[in-house]
Amino acid sequence: MxxxxxxxxxxxxxxxxxxxxxxxxxxxxxxxxxxxxxxxxxxxxxxxxxxxxxxxxxxxxxxxxxxxxxxxxxxxxxxxxxxxxxxxxxxxxxxxxxxxxxxxxxxxxxxxxxxxxxxxxxxxxxxxxxxxxxxxxxxxxxxxxxxxxxxxxxxxxxxxxxxxxxxxxxxxxxxxxxxxxxxxxxxxxxxxxxxxxxxxxxxxxxxxxxxxxxxxxxxxxxxxxxxxxxxxxxxxGREISLTVDKAEPEPAEPRLEIDGLTLVDDHGVKVLDGLDLTVRGGEIVGLAGVEGNGQTELARTVLGLIKPDSGRVVIDDRDATGESPARRIRAGLGYIPEDRARDGVITEFTVAENLVLNQYRDEPFSRRGMVDAAAIRRQAAESVAEFDIRTQSPDDPAASLSGGNQQKVIVAREFSRPRRVLVAAQPTRGIDVGATEFIHSRLVTERDNGTAVLLISSELDEIYALADRIAVIYNGRIVGEVGPDTPREVIGRLMVGGEADADGGDRER
Ligand SMILES: Nc1ncnc2c1ncn2[C@@H]1O[C@H](COP(=O)(O)OP(=O)(O)O)[C@@H](O)[C@H]1O
Ligand SMILES: [Mg+2]
Structure with missing residues (x-):
């Protein structure tokens, strides 16, 4: 035809x-x-x-x-x-x-x-x-x-x-x-x-x-x-840089400590199996792994959407394991969820409302219990311009945006408030190159401002572009922590449960 x-x-x-x-x-x-x-x-x-x-x-x-x-x-x-x-x-x-x-x-x-x-x-x-x-x-x-x-x-x-x-x-x-x-x-x-x-x-x-x-x-x-x-x-329509410019990291004190985290699902399977991981202020730790090895559960447990069966989540030296998501967010935890439909945007709410979703009760969006619509509108106008969110109006429902633009709403919201720890799960999935370039450079800025960034991504290219340290997850546990220059074959082997030894005899895997 x-x-x-x-x-x-x-x-x-x-x-x-x-x-x-x-x-x-x-x-x-x-x-x-x-x-x-x-x-x-x-x-x-x-x-x-x-x-x-x-x-x-x-x-x-x-x-x-x-x-x-x-x-x-x-x-x-x-x-x-x-x-x-x-x-x-x-x-x-x-x-x-x-x-x-x-x-x-x-x-x-x-x-x-x-x-x-x-x-x-x-x-x-x-x-x-x-x-x-x-x-x-x-x-x-x-x-x-x-x-x-x-x-x-x-x-x-x-x-x-x-x-x-x-x-x-x-x-x-x-x-x-x-x-x-x-x-x-x-x-x-x-x-x-x-x-x-x-x-x-x-x-x-x-x-x-x-x-x-x-x-x-x-x-x-x-x-x-x-x-x-x-x-x-x-x-x-402009020059795009496909590599991320970043200086050497300056890791400070641990901001996010995950300690022996274990989670058993409804079928009795250990989806998290004694997982230990530390992220320091000023560094991006990339979590590499084949999807379905516990990444989703890890992110949701750190945010407090799931209660672990054992283990601890420590944020800024404070045991946060029993805290609600709202409390953790107020204490400076940022979250870019992988499933934006479930955890990220409320599609019936307007774009402007989504941009302040977890902050509208706080200053400057509320004063003495009264929501300040003008302040919310100002914030929306700023974010729409800065993040190039393609919407006909901030008062349109989030449902009217394309998936990529919904993702920009989440990223704009999480980047426009102070935070100490940022968990970014598949932050550029379904996002085009222009927006990806932008989000990547913002993640590096976050790091340079001293935030501890945990980047969860199934795209090795993204891990290599951003991570200062790479941890590999397999079957709910960290099976290796390696430097950012580690060859792909080594990480690939770890991702399928193999050994990290670089001079192993079975290179063709
Ligand atoms: N039914 C519709 N009513 C109004 N605007 C729409 C409708 N469908 C798509 N659009 C708008 O048209 C533009 C193109 O959308 P779309 O074709 O889905 O983009 P793409 O598939 O390239 O991401 C977007 O700005 C979108 O908001
Ligand atoms: Mg489309």
Whole structure:
């Protein structure tokens, strides 16, 4: 299939999300669309897939203009889409979920359960996407759930073009490698792919061509051989530094001491197993590890959202183990949570309210028990400008922001009040390069101001860019503490429970 977009434009009221976009996808091509959070990528794909009606412009398939009244029409025309946020029904089986995707099409129709299973097996075999049609979706790892979405998208009557909207945002590094391999083999078999991303390395690894959009406009067409710096600058519209400038750390006294922390989950599994870790004022300790080894529980225990079964959390020489999160926050603990939907923003509240969420009862936002709306509005205006939060108004609900901009709200809030200890969990996940550069430099500033920073990240690049010391977590305990120049293979071995000895005989792991 040859897909052509001509002058595609989408306005929401007076706001133009996509402005006169031209783009052509050749058959069997992997065409990356790169852009910052809020650039207009998802809006463009939603027009293409019949979810949004273009304000103006044309879509042509193999030279013929098409108009889609809804996704069903797009599917019948040979399109498939995997959305940025999965649309699977957790308690249903894989086959039932794939079946649900077909109900709105004319071409496919509803299948019997047996035929649905057979259809899943056929598609998964055809494309080498291993799946058990009977498995319950919510029991599957995220990477496999995404495979279900892909099989669902491919099981239209004749899927020839697949749209993947930020498919790697929620995946682990191993799952990402797998997905990129799947994309390559799909393209080799003739499927065209529109790959939406803001991750430069992934785009370089799989794309045949790259269209960069910024604030709703096409600003560059680049070959995949373009450098990361070139791509980043095109996305952001200014020079971007991909390395973090930082001076030697000057570690002071311990500010955060974690002592023998143990936590047993509902299934009797020790998710934290006697974990010891110290972070001093003026240093960034990077916690490296494969996700699911206790990082989430550690962060939530330090904040006081979970009570440990044993062990202590000491903040500034004070045993905080029994304290509430509010007390710890008031004592100077900052927290950038990995799950912003659960712990970070209240989406029904306005952007301005979210920016003072844990401080609105304190001066200067309240005086003698009275909330000062003007002070809150001033703070919001300042943070929106300083952190470049893309919102039409600070009085809009946080729900109206893109995920990346919600993350900026959290970061702005945590950086705009005094703190002694900062726990930053996956602080740049789902965030574009411009905002990542900004958050990284702010973390270093924090450190230089004497804050003890615990950086939890599943991205080794991020750990290397920022950490003064690296601790590796595996199965709920710290299995190694090493310097910032330790080779990747050594940390990689520790992350899977191996030994740190650098001259070990099995280098190929
Ligand atoms: N339904 C909508 N109503 C108003 N504004 C919207 C709507 N959907 C998206 N936008 C705005 O359009 C811009 C582009 O959003 P989106 O296409 O989701 O960006 P991207 O996918 O590149 O991160 C954002 O500023 C967003 O707030
Ligand atoms: Mg998007």
């Amino acid at each position: 040859r897909l052509e977009l001509r002058g595609l434009t989408k306005k929401f009221g007076s706001f133009t999300a996509d402005d006169d976009i031209d783009l052509t996808v050749e058959p069997g091509q992997i065409h990356a669309v790169l852009g910052e959070n809020g650039a207009g990528k998802s809006t463009l794909m939603n027009m293409l897939y019949g979810i949004l009606k273009p304000t103006s412009g044309e879509i042509l398939i193999d030279g013929e203009p098409v108009e889609f009244g809804g996704p069903g029409d797009a599917i019948d025309a040979g399109l498939g889409m995997v959305h940025q946020h999965f649309k699977l029904v957790g308690p249903f089986s894989v086959a039932d979920n794939v079946q649900l995707g077909r109900e709105h099409t004319r071409g496919a129709g509803v299948l019997s359960p047996r035929a649905a299973r057979a259809a899943v097996l056929e598609v998964s075999e055809q494309y080498g996407l291993a799946l058990d049609p009977g498995a319950v979706v919510e029991d599957l790892p995220v990477g496999v759930q995404q495979r279900v979405e892909i099989v669902k998208a491919l099981s239209g009557p004749k899927t020839e073009l697949l749209i993947l909207d930020e498919p790697t945002a929620v995946l682990t590094p191993a799952e990402i490698r797998e997905l990129l391999a799947i994309m390559r083999s799909l393209a080799e078999a003739g499927t065209s792919i529109l790959f939406i991303s803001h991750k430069l390395k992934e785009v370089q690894a799989v794309a045949d061509t790259v269209t960069v959009i910024r604030r709703g406009r096409v600003v560059a067409e680049l070959p995949p051989t373009a450098s990361e710096a070139e791509m980043a600058s095109a996305m952001v």
